Every structure is written in structure tokens, then in C-alpha cells.
Amino acid sequence: MNAAPDESLVVRKHKERHVVNPEVGHPRLCWGKLFEPEIEVRRYRNVVVVLEGSKKYIFNKDDYFKGEEVKVDDVKNIRGLTLNMVEPGGSLFSHWLFDCVSKIPLVRDAGFNIKDFKNIILNVANRPYHNETLNKLGVDDGVVVERNKEGTVYLVEDLIDITPSRYKMVTPCWQVEYIRSLFHDKGASDCHTLPSKKVFINREKGRRALIDDNKGLETLKDRGFEILNLDKITVSAAASIFNSADFVLGPHGAGFSNIVFSKPKTKVLESFSRHVSSEFFLLSQEIGVEHEFAEEPDEKGKRWFEYDLDYSKNFVDINSAKVKLTETTLSHDFAR
Numbered sequence: 001m002n003a004a005p006d007e008s009l010v011v012r013k014h015k016e017r018h019v020v021n022p023e024v025g026h027p028r029l030c031w032g033k034l035f036e037p038e039i040e041v042r043r044y045r046n047v048v049v050v051l052e053g054s055k056k057y058i059f060n061k062d063d064y065f066k067g068e069e070v071k072v073d074d075v076k077n078i079r080g081l082t083l084n085m086v087e088p089g090g091s092l093f094s095h096w097l098f099d100c101v102s103k104i105p106l107v108r109d110a111g112f113n114i115k116d117f118k119n120i121i122l123n124v125a126n127r128p129y130h131n132e133t134l135n136k137l138g139v140d141d142g143v144v145v146e147r148n149k150e151g152t153v154y155l156v157e158d159l160i161d162i163t164p165s166r167y168k169m170v171t172p173c174w175q176v177e178y179i180r181s182l183f184h185d186k187g188a189s190d191c192h193t194l195p196s197k198k199v200f201i202n203r204e205k206g207r208r209a210l211i212d213d214n215k216g217l218e219t220l221k222d223r224g225f226e227i228l229n230l231d232k233i234t235v236s237a238a239a240s241i242f243n244s245a246d247f248v249l250g251p252h253g254a255g256f257s258n259i260v261f262s263k264p265k266t267k268v269l270e271s272f273s274r275h276v277s278s279e280f281f282l283l284s285q286e287i288g289v290e291h292e293f294a295e296e297p298d299e300k301g302k303r304w305f306e307y308d309l310d311y312s313k314n315f316v317d318i319n320s321a322k323v324k325l326t327e328t329t330l331s332h333d334f335a336r
Helices: 093-101 103-109 128-137 173-183 186-191 216-222 235-244 254-261 279-287 311-319
Strands: 007-012 015-017 034-036 039-052 055-060 076-084 119-122 144-146 153-162 198-201 225-228 247-251 267-272 290-295
Touching (some): 039 103, 093 173, 093 254, 128 235, 173 254, 173 279, 198 216, 198 254, 235 254, 247 254, 254 267, 279 290
Parallel strands (some): 076 119, 267 290
Antiparallel strands (some): 039 153
């Protein structure tokens, strides 16, 4: 049985959200009632925390070690005030920004400072954007506990845990404001702006890589688009670039998280083949960006409606499908 918190404070109230569905009929773009959840900051003392995959369990110490199967010496012992920032997908850029990093203003609202924590548990901290963020927050290396290195079970003396801050990928305005304040230094914007106000987010690596059979990128370059590889720049640089851009195009992926820095009325075209999510469409509505989808074929020349999109059976296959750059995108008004 999960332990009851010793203390609990509601830091955000439940809020209804009314969003118009896009015209695209993809199953990931259809939703029911949307809302921003009530959020609690909870404090537990002398508990065992189990962080396995997308699951989180918090047990009373005595209950967890009651049997003979698990010994105290079998788990990592963490002393001092500890913040749990582990979230499903927390190693990935969009989840890192909106699900993990956005915990910081919540713990501040509960009366804690980042320097109060002797330990901060993360999914991982092995990518440049993790290190950039932690540096901006003033988190010392010795404070970080990485789940991928230290295991999934911890005996924690004094734990701060936060209930989920997003429901169905709805990113609230307070998260937008915090992420902007952390990365977008308006006084330094000129250092990172591009000659063009048009940006194409290129995906050279990872899942859903772009297939450009007909030199569509060259066409976009001729039209004044900058081809942007986000893994080669900092988040702060991306913040300035996206804030100055008027047009943002690209295949669905975490790079679209950077539209959080975009101005209202920025035009965004998000292409996809088999997999897409509602996250950036919903974010666009929150910040006043004009967002549209481009339905492109995959590496087999087939489009999403030609497949059985049963994510429960074929998640990896659906989620990994590559995206072709075709006239569907190139002929769109946003790409002109």
C-alpha cells in the first residue's frame, strides 16, 4: 500500500480547458474533456520509493521491509531533503521541459529553494540540454541522482514528490512562462537570431527521420528557410531563434517543444506519417501560434490512415516511422 504523505500542499487548482479539435482524424488527435489538473506538493519521511518505468510507488519503510525478500542493504539509502523529478519519458526533451523542469516553480510555491535539496532524482542527466538546464538552475553535480545509474528503488529520509502537472499533453500558461524565463534572455537575443525568419526543423538522427528523395530541403533553402539541427545548438540559442521566427516547419518530434518561445501569430506546420501527438497543437493554442498539420507518407509511401494504428500492439513500429518531405508540405502556404 502506498504511504500517506506527512504533509501536502495544493499549489495549482483544477482548471477546465476548451480546445477545438484539428480537422485531421488521427486517433492521437482526438480527445475528450481537457483540463489542467490540481497539483499537490507532498512530503514523506522515511519511505521507500520505487521508480520503475512509468510507474511510481511510495511505501512506508516498515511495510516495505516487513518480509524476508528485501533487505535494507539491497536499496540505495538517500539522506537529507530529496526532490523526485523522475517522470515518464523524462530523458526526452519535451518531457524534460514540461514535466520535469516545470516542477521547480511548484516546489518554490511550496516554500522550498532549489538549494534546499541535498539530492535530486532524475531519469538521466546525460544530454547537453540536461546539463544546460541544471547549470541554469544552479544544481551542483553532487546533488544529482540518476535513475539509470543508481537503480529504481530508494530508501529516502525526507522526500518531496509532486503530483502530475499535465493531463493529455495540455501545457498550461504557468509552465510556458517559467520555461521562457529560464532560457530566453531577451537581452541576448541578437546573439542567436538567424538571417531568415523561416525555420525548418531537420531530423537527421533518431526516430521519424526525414526522407528527402526530391531535394525538398534545397527548395526550402531557395525560399529562404534556414535548415536547423537542434542537437547542435543550446536551448538558449534555440529560444532566441524561435522567438524571432515567423514560420516554423518540420516533421513531428521533440524539436517542436521550442515553439514555447515563439511569438503569437507565428505560423507552424507540423508534418507526420504514422505517428503524431496533440502536444504541440495544444501548446500552439495556449500561446497564440497558428498551427497546422501536413499528412505525409512514410518510407513505404503509405499514409497513417492506411494502417491499423493500434498503439497497444505496435507502438514502436508506429512511433518510429520515417516521414517523407513531399509536395504536401512544400506546396503549403506556410512553406512558400
